[in-house]
Amino acid sequence: MPAGRLLELSVLPVFYKLSGRRVLIAGNSRAAVWKVELLAATGAQVDVYAVKPDARILALAAQAGNVRVFERHWSTNDFAQAVLAVAEAEDEREALALQKAAASAGAHLNIIDKPQWSTFLFGSIVERSPLVIGISTDGGAPVLGQSIRARIETLLPDGLRRWASAARAWRPKVAALGLDIHARRKIWEKFTRLALAEPERAPADHDLASLVQGAGAEPAATAQTGMVMLVGAGPGDPELLTLRAVRALQSADAVLFDDLVSQQVLDFARRESDKISVGKRGFKPSCTQEDICELMIALAREGKYVVRLKGGDPMVFGRANEEIAALEAAGIPVSVVPGVTAASAAAASLGLSLTERNLARRLQFVTAHARGGSIPNDLNWKALADPLATTIVYMGVRTLPEFCARLVREGLPPDMPAVMVERASHPDERSLAGTLATLPGIVAKAGVKGPALTIIGPAALDRSALKHIS
Numbered sequence: 001m002p003a004g005r006l007l008e009l010s011v012l013p014v015f016y017k018l019s020g021r022r023v024l025i026a027g028n029s030r031a032a033v034w035k036v037e038l039l040a041a042t043g044a045q046v047d048v049y050a051v052k053p054d055a056r057i058l059a060l061a062a063q064a065g066n067v068r069v070f071e072r073h074w075s076t077n078d079f080a081q082a083v084l085a086v087a088e089a090e091d092e093r094e095a096l097a098l099q100k101a102a103a104s105a106g107a108h109l110n111i112i113d114k115p116q117w118s119t120f121l122f123g124s125i126v127e128r129s130p131l132v133i134g135i136s137t138d139g140g141a142p143v144l145g146q147s148i149r150a151r152i153e154t155l156l157p158d159g160l161r162r163w164a165s166a167a168r169a170w171r172p173k174v175a176a177l178g179l180d181i182h183a184r185r186k187i188w189e190k191f192t193r194l195a196l197a198e199p200e201r202a203p204a205d206h207d208l209a210s211l212v213q214g215a216g217a218e219p220a221a222t223a224q225t226g227m228v229m230l231v232g233a234g235p236g237d238p239e240l241l242t243l244r245a246v247r248a249l250q251s252a253d254a255v256l257f258d259d260l261v262s263q264q265v266l267d268f269a270r271r272e273s274d275k276i277s278v279g280k281r282g283f284k285p286s287c288t289q290e291d292i293c294e295l296m297i298a299l300a301r302e303g304k305y306v307v308r309l310k311g312g313d314p315m316v317f318g319r320a321n322e323e324i325a326a327l328e329a330a331g332i333p334v335s336v337v338p339g340v341t342a343a344s345a346a347a348a349s350l351g352l353s354l355t356e357r358n359l360a361r362r363l364q365f366v367t368a369h370a371r372g373g374s375i376p377n378d379l380n381w382k383a384l385a386d387p388l389a390t391t392i393v394y395m396g397v398r399t400l401p402e403f404c405a406r407l408v409r410e411g412l413p414p415d416m417p418a419v420m421v422e423r424a425s426h427p428d429e430r431s432l433a434g435t436l437a438t439l440p441g442i443v444a445k446a447g448v449k450g451p452a453l454t455i456i457g458p459a460a461l462d463r464s465a466l467k468h469i470s
Contacts, residue, residue, distance in 0.1 A: 019043030027088035079105035115139025196251035232339015260311035368396030385410035390457035417460035
């Protein structure tokens with residue numbers, strides 16, 4: 001095939017403007033009802049022919065001024081001036097009659113559930129009007145088309161319809177600026193990044209002013225400040241990413257990711273984005289927090305949309321406060337997308353409730369790793385030794401023996417249940433159960449390297465919930 005040529009298309013995807021134009025529907029099935037509703041939504045004049053119209057069709061006709069119902073069979077003359085026709089056919093004979101009637105009127109025909117007799121097909125629709133996406137399998141696999149539509153639906157928040165409407169309203173204003181095609185394209189590229197980054201809010205006039213500011217000037221004078229989004233990558237399983245996190249990744253110009261972020265999660269990022277590892281690895285050469293902050297600020301000042309991708313939830317032991325403070329001090333807009341933290345993933349994998357009405361009324365997260373690698377010296381050991389609390393210990397593999405021994409000295413019984421979960425939600429996740437007295441030895445023998453967390457407390461006593469532990 002010559003370079004630049006498309007592969008063979010089974011159908012041509014097109015979008016009809018039907019407002020004020022006549023379409024005909026002959027039928028009374030559930031599919032016909034849906035077609036009446038769909039075509040009426042386009043502003044077309046919809047004429048329905050059915051001997052005994054469905055109550056839903058009659059209700060649509062009563063509500064919509066552009067739907068008329070004729071309680072009889074269709075005739076060839078009914079096709080006059082119709083641009084589209086949708087009909088049911090019981091057999092090939094009726095299908096041929098419909099084809100002849102539609103052809104005589106110059107109307108395109110869809111015979112419901114009979115793609116082989118149709119001249120146009122309906123696909124699955126993602127509706128964020130005026131943003132509309134159509135999906136076709138040429139009638140071969142409609143359920144597949146519907147499944148793909150459902151996936152796209154999850155990636156496109158409903159708020160995008162407001163941005164698409166704003167683009168339609170602003171296009172004449174941008175055209176009136178008299179800019180060349182390259183400057184106009186730059187404006188709409190910036191518009192797209194903004195819409196995908198902040199789809200939940202309504203666009204405002206100041207957004208248009210910001211988009212066109214400096215348009216057409218020299219590149220050095222048109223640099224606009226970008227933004228940074230701190231995004232929770234979850235514990236590792238890409239299926240645990242939030243929809244908002246996926247949307248952020250797919251609109252990012254640059255992604256700064258932690259060492260614990262899996263490649264499967266990174267695969268969600270926009271292909272053209274710069275992906276930069278900024279992992280802080282314990283006891284190994286790595287980026288400093290100052291390096292990361294400086295890089296985020298530099299990239300944002302280049303006008304880029306930057307995603308700072310953090311394992312788990314950025315607000316749980318992720319030093320997000322330092323990054324937010326640095327960005328705000330530099331005048332860089334910053335927002336946060338929470339993620340599934342490793343504790344939730346570990347508990348879900350074990351089928352273990354972290355709170356139990358009669359056993360654990362309080363849940364507390366703590367890190368057992370200070371900057372020097374030792375246990376922090378300012379922990380509230382009285383709270384940690386509460387026998388009616390569930391304690392989640394992050395970053396505590398090296399310090400586990402000392403941590404457990406201290407809890408026992410503070411009053412927790414040596415037989416208090418404790419479970420360590422390594423690489424929660426990853427395919428090679430591993431869980432080790434014991435007590436405060438026995439777990440350090442079990443972990444040492446197993447050679448746990450991490451990342452891992454430990455669940456301590458009476459809620460872990462439910463051994464039936466731990467039946468999957470290796």
